[in-house]
Amino acid sequence: MEQALYVYNTLTRKKEVFRPLHAPHVGMYVCGPTVYGDAHLGHARPAITFDIIFRFLKHIGYKVRYVRNITDVGHLEHDADEGEDKIAKKARLEQLEPMEVAQYYTNRFHEAMDALGCLPPSIEPHATGHIIEQQQLVQQILDNGFAYESNGSIYFDVEKYNKVHKYGILSGRNLENVKDASRDLAGVGEKKNQADFALWKAAQPEHIMRWPSPWSDGFPGWHCECTAMGRKYLGTHFDIHGGGMDLIFPHHECEIAQAVASQGEQMVTYWIHNNMITIEGQKMGKSLGNFITLPQFFSGDHPKLDRAYSPMTIRFFILQAHYRSTVDFSNDALQAAEKGLERLLDAWKALQNIQPTADGSVRLDSVEALKQQCYDAMYDDFNTPIVISHLFDATKLINSIVDKKETITPDALEALKETFRLFTFDLLGIKAGGATASNGGGNEAREEAFGKVVDMLLEQRAKAKANKDWATSDMIRDNLAALGFEVKDTKDGFTWKLNK
Ligand SMILES: [Zn+2]
Numbered sequence: 352m353e354q355a356l357y358v359y360n361t362l363t364r365k366k367e368v369f370r371p372l373h374a375p376h377v378g379m380y381v382c383g384p385t386v387y388g389d390a391h392l393g394h395a396r397p398a399i400t401f402d403i404i405f406r407f408l409k410h411i412g413y414k415v416r417y418v419r420n421i422t423d424v425g426h427l428e429h430d431a432d433e434g435e436d437k438i439a440k441k442a443r444l445e446q447l448e449p450m451e452v453a454q455y456y457t458n459r460f461h462e463a464m465d466a467l468g469c470l471p472p473s474i475e476p477h478a479t480g481h482i483i484e485q486q487q488l489v490q491q492i493l494d495n496g497f498a499y500e501s502n503g504s505i506y507f508d509v510e511k512y513n514k515v516h517k518y519g520i521l522s523g524r525n526l527e528n529v530k531d532a533s534r535d536l537a538g539v540g541e542k543k544n545q546a547d548f549a550l551w552k553a554a555q556p557e558h559i560m561r562w563p564s565p566w567s568d569g570f571p572g573w574h575c576e577c578t579a580m581g582r583k584y585l586g587t588h589f590d591i592h593g594g595g596m597d598l599i600f601p602h603h604e605c606e607i608a609q610a611v612a613s614q615g616e617q618m619v620t621y622w623i624h625n626n627m628i629t630i631e632g633q634k635m636g637k638s639l640g641n642f643i644t645l646p647q648f649f650s651g652d653h654p655k656l657d658r659a660y661s662p663m664t665i666r667f668f669i670l671q672a673h674y675r676s677t678v679d680f681s682n683d684a685l686q687a688a689e690k691g692l693e694r695l696l697d698a699w700k701a702l703q704n705i706q707p708t709a710d711g712s713v714r715l716d717s718v719e720a721l722k723q724q725c726y727d728a729m730y731d732d733f734n735t736p737i738v739i740s741h742l743f744d745a746t747k748l749i750n751s752i753v754d755k756k757e758t759i760t761p762d763a764l765e766a767l768k769e770t771f772r773l774f775t776f777d778l779l780g781i782k783a784g785g786a787t788a789s790n791g792g793g794n795e796a797r798e799e800a801f802g803k804v805v806d807m808l809l810e811q812r813a814k815a816k817a818n819k820d821w822a823t824s825d826m827i828r829d830n831l832a833a834l835g836f837e838v839k840d841t842k843d844g845f846t847w848k849l850n851k
Contacts, residue, residue, distance in 0.1 A: 361622040377413045378589030380581040385422040386456035387441040389644035392628045400625040400674040402469040419472040423453035425573045432549040463645040466662035468780040478576035485571040485579045489550045497612035501541040503553030503567025509546040522600035574605035592619040625674040657682040667692040670735040698746040711760035718766040
């Protein structure tokens with residue numbers, strides 16, 4: 352941690368030196384998915400962005416507690432205070448218990464994140480498991496006079512809050528903009544002002560997701576869970592709160608207001624937001640027909656997709672842009688990313704077979720310089736595209752050694768292997784062998800089938816041996832060996848592994 356880490360803070364709109372409150376501990380809260388449908392690119396980007404931050408902070412010596420929630424109640428349609436709960440709606444349409452919907456899509460989300468190489472968070476709290484904490488938050492805000500009751504619902508009084516504290520510090524919006532923007536929504540209804548937002552909603556009779564409270568049987572407002580669960584697991588003040596830029600307003604703005612209204616000051620030091628992904632220049636949306644889920648990317652099963660793309664190609668594609676830049680998806684861009692990743696992984700394989708020479712032209716100091724450049728990029732607000740460009744420089748170098756245009760000393764070779772491995776696999780989180788769709792994640796079934804074919808061949812070999820048909824037995828073993836399978840005879844039969 353000798354080198355200063357710079358992070359861009361949305362709150363101050365500048366890069367700042369990262370100074371955790373309680374080093375070496377770091378608390379990081381990231382808004383997770385609302386689990387009513389399959390994850391899409393809009394979920395992949397924050398997951399990968401904060402996975403990179405999580406990996407790098409740990410690598411430079413911090414003990415990171417990474418909390419990412421599962422929203423399984425309270426997120427209403429159009430992110431508004433009216434309309435149906437997203438999960439309850441899906442449950443009604445599919446005639447399922449809402450928790451079945453939440454569990455099903457939580458499992459699917461985990462599978463997709465695992466395929467993308469994202470490490471699981473340290474804690475993954477569910478909104479429905481923290482109703483009491485959310486009610487306590489609402490009560491504190493009521494006690495401090497920044498909320499009011501209306502027909503059993505509790506609303507945050509933005510105008511009153513804005514007189515004492517400033518509303519809009521994260522998004523840069525002032526209260527007048529917010530009022531104008533919300534004017535076209537349905538009437539004010541129970542609220543005093545359109546800018547006010549729900550902390551607790553009284554449930555309609557048909558609403559099945561409901562809990563008792565001092566105010567009504569109901570459910571928490573969407574913004575409450577992150578404030579309540581962030582505070583529970585990371586304390587009243589913690590280091591990083593993150594998510595996609597689309598969450599800056601209203602979600603994170605409301606979280607700041609809730610924190611200040613309940614405890615008198617903000618909870619979070621660094622607000623970090625990833626930029627959005629567009630699809631062929633357009634915002635992703637169900638109505639535009641360009642809404643592609645991650646499982647569809649992995650299978651190629653969508654009219655907009657030329658073919659399947661491996662999870663590692665998606666990851667590499669996302670990491671080729673800085674997290675604060677926009678990314679535009681197209682088949683061409685993904686295919687270019689796939690080629691680039693293949694080039695990188697081919698170089699890694701070639702690197703394993705390079706023989707060093709004592710008087711090699713590539714020496715340790717030039718590899719050390721390359722490694723430092725990669726570090727400098729990561730310390731500068733996690734600049735993964737710059738890291739990747741340096742890894743491509745390393746790829747060129749490896750290829751010129753393979754082509755005998757250069758030679759490398761033994762210590763430089765070891766350092767190059769170490770640098771390549773550290774940045775490509777440990778820090779960027781790429782899995783080896785992941786460029787082509789057929790080698791990508793989610794293909795355990797395929798691997799298992801291949802394994803069974805090998806078993807079948809080896810059983811034929813065992814039979815041949817039992818019949819003293821040595822020619823067949825040797826042929827099977829030799830052919831498998833030529834493909835990279837190492838076969839060992841044991842007293843119970845055989846074992847094998849693929850050395851690739
Ligand atoms: Zn959140």
